[in-house]
Amino acid sequence: MQMKSFLAGGAALVLVGALGAYGVIVGGFVPVNADTRPGPIETFMAKHALHAAINRLAPRAADPVAPTQQNLLAGLTLYKQGCAVCHGLANGHASMVAKGLYQRPPQLASHGVEDDPPGVTYWKIAHGIRMTGMPSFGDSLKKRQIWELVTFLKHMNHLPAAAQSAWKLARLSN
Ligand code: HEC
Structure with a gap:
């Protein structure tokens, strides 16, 4: 008998909780605006979930695209087209x-990913990062193009001369 009323009490609590959460959602009390910064709990959860998932899923392969002038310029062209509006230029x-944007995209010229393993950067570009604004490019770019972007990002802070001057001259509209 005691067990039964204990279970009934538990079920009632869950129901009240679910109704409360529903009320918060349909009443318009969930913050949906982007003009603020994510709180510490949201940031903690997002960072740890992302880190753990990428650790599990990112390819371990080496970057197949060599950092030649031509490949770096190809990466830069793709970057200007698809990334610079969010991640900035030189x-x-x-x-x-x-x-x-909510989350704020890192400006990669100053907060770059040169030290990240290439497979990690590849995964982020191919699959995107849910609920941050970072799109997935797996449907719009070929694998080779994603690796060109990885190569460009890996060498962004020590580009050879011609690629460096193209990077310095790059503008959002060209
Ligand atoms: C609409 C905006 C937007 C566009 C376009 C965009 N990104 Fe992002 N990107 C973001 C945001 C926001 C984050 C931060 C996600 C987070 O906080 O976890 C991010 C994160 C990243 C990261 C991880 C940075 C880090 O410090 O770990 C990489 C690498 C990246 N983007 C590369 C790219 C590349 C390459 C392109 C173009 C092919 C691109 N992004 C296009 C918004 C964008």
Whole structure:
């Protein structure tokens, strides 16, 4: 008997909790705005979940695209087309879009990913990062193009002369 009422009490509590959560959602009390910074709990969960998932899923293969001038320029062209609006150019200034995103995209000229394993960067570009604004490019780019981007990002802070001057001259509209 005691066990039964204990279970009934538990079920009632779960029901009240679920109804409460439903009320919060349909009542419009869930924060949905992007013009704020994520709180510490959200940041902690997002960072740890991302890190653990990528550790499990990222390819361990070496980058098959050599850092030749030609490959770096190919990576730069793709970067200007698909990434610079959020991740910025050589001057490190955040665009209008980048300033308003939730999460804020790192400006890669100043907070780059040169030290990350290539497979990790490959995975992020191919699959994107859910609920951050970072798109997945697996459907729009070929594998080879994603590796060209990885190569460009890996060498962004020590590009050979011609690629470096193209990087310095790059603008969002060209
Ligand atoms: C619409 C905005 C947007 C575009 C376009 C975009 N990204 Fe991102 N990207 C983000 C955001 C936001 C994050 C941060 C995600 C987070 O906080 O976990 C991110 C994260 C990343 C990271 C991880 C950075 C780190 O410090 O670990 C890499 C690498 C990256 N993006 C590469 C790219 C590349 C390459 C492209 C273009 C092919 C691109 N992104 C296009 C928004 C964007």
